[in-house]
Amino acid sequence: MDYTGCELCPNMCRIDRTRGEKGVCLMSDKVKVAWSGLHKGEEPPLVGKYGSGMIFFTGCPLHCAYCQNRQISGSDGMNIGYEVSSDELSEMMLSLEEMKASSINLVTGTHFIPSIKDAIIKAKEKGLGLPIVWNSSGYERVEALNEIDDLIDVYLLDCKSLSRNVCSLFCGSKKYADVIIPVMDYIKERHPVTDLDKMSGTILRHLVFPGTIEATKNFLRYFASHYKNNFYLSLMVQFVPPLKNVDFPKMTDDEYDELVELLEELEIDDGFMQDRGDEILWIPDFTKDVPFPPSFASVNPYFLSLKERS
Numbered sequence: 001m002d003y004t005g006c007e008l009c010p011n012m013c014r015i016d017r018t019r020g021e022k023g024v025c026l027m028s029d030k031v032k033v034a035w036s037g038l039h040k041g042e043e044p045p046l047v048g049k050y051g052s053g054m055i056f057f058t059g060c061p062l063h064c065a066y067c068q069n070r071q072i073s074g075s076d077g078m079n080i081g082y083e084v085s086s087d088e089l090s091e092m093m094l095s096l097e098e099m100k101a102s103s104i105n106l107v108t109g110t111h112f113i114p115s116i117k118d119a120i121i122k123a124k125e126k127g128l129g130l131p132i133v134w135n136s137s138g139y140e141r142v143e144a145l146n147e148i149d150d151l152i153d154v155y156l157l158d159c160k161s162l163s164r165n166v167c168s169l170f171c172g173s174k175k176y177a178d179v180i181i182p183v184m185d186y187i188k189e190r191h192p193v194t195d196l197d198k199m200s201g202t203i204l205r206h207l208v209f210p211g212t213i214e215a216t217k218n219f220l221r222y223f224a225s226h227y228k229n230n231f232y233l234s235l236m237v238q239f240v241p242p243l244k245n246v247d248f249p250k251m252t253d254d255e256y257d258e259l260v261e262l263l264e265e266l267e268i269d270d271g272f273m274q275d276r277g278d279e280i281l282w283i284p285d286f287t288k289d290v291p292f293p294p295s296f297a298s299v300n301p302y303f304l305s306l307k308e309r310s
């Protein structure tokens with residue numbers, strides 16, 4: 001699978017990205033990195049002592065209405081990011097290891113799978129010893145994931161919703177609801193055991209969208225019957241409205257309590273749930289060298305040198 005006749009994600013644009021053509025992800029075959037550095041805002045086992053070693057890729061095959069990374073996903077036309085070669089991407093991974101990152105955390109890399117695979121192999125040949133985390137919206141093609149799966153230690157995968165209506169409203173594509181189950185089934189088959197002490201397996205993230213508590217409950221029931229013995233669950237309540245003039249209903253305390261009770265009833269024990277007080281009230285600003293609050297993150301100096309070059 002390559003960039004000619006691109007079929008790397010479910011959009012199946014079949015355009016030739018090597019000729020500069022761009023599909024839904026808005027990216028040619030030139031890898032663009034929007035930011036790299038240590039980040040402490042991930043689930044605790046991924047953070048370790050100093051932070052997870054993040055590499056945020058520019059562009060996205062999915063353009064969610066609530067996207068918090070609009071400056072880099074292309075959803076608002078900005079596409080902030082800096083072109084890097086596979087060699088440079090491998091060096092970026094090694095520099096994160098020098099910063100004492102706990103892992104290499106690849107954020108939204110679906111549309112660059114061939115180049116990322118190449119870079120991981122090169123980095124490992126040069127001595128990279130960190131586990132690789134595939135941090136993804138879940139909007140994937142199993143055939144494309146299969147190209148890189150052998151190199152992935154931990155999947156940090158969204159399951160945004162199983163409802164076509166909810167996906168249509170929030171995720172930019174009702175097709176999401178059709179593709180996410182085969183993706184989760186594939187990962188379960190390939191990585192049936194999650195052991196975060198050994199940095200292996202899957203954390204399935206689900207963000208509760210406003211006004212869709214029943215869809216979340218349906219997702220939790222499906223999770224309990226299909227994946228609770230294989231995956232950890234990360235239930236997030238940090239929805240931040242992307243547009244200041246759009247009023248979303250806030251989750252009530254009663255709704256939050258209902259979810260806690262349902263988790264107990266379904267005996268979903270392994271995982272993480274955000275407390276109501278843990279909601280994040282900021283959106284990253286990728287125009288800055290450190291897009292996150294300083295207590296959360298520090299920039300990778302090697303990334304900074306590539307950014308300043310361009």
Ligand code: SF4
Binds near residue numbers: 006015022025026
């Ligand atoms: S990766 Fe991009 S070009 Fe390729 S199919 Fe997906 S959206 Fe289209």
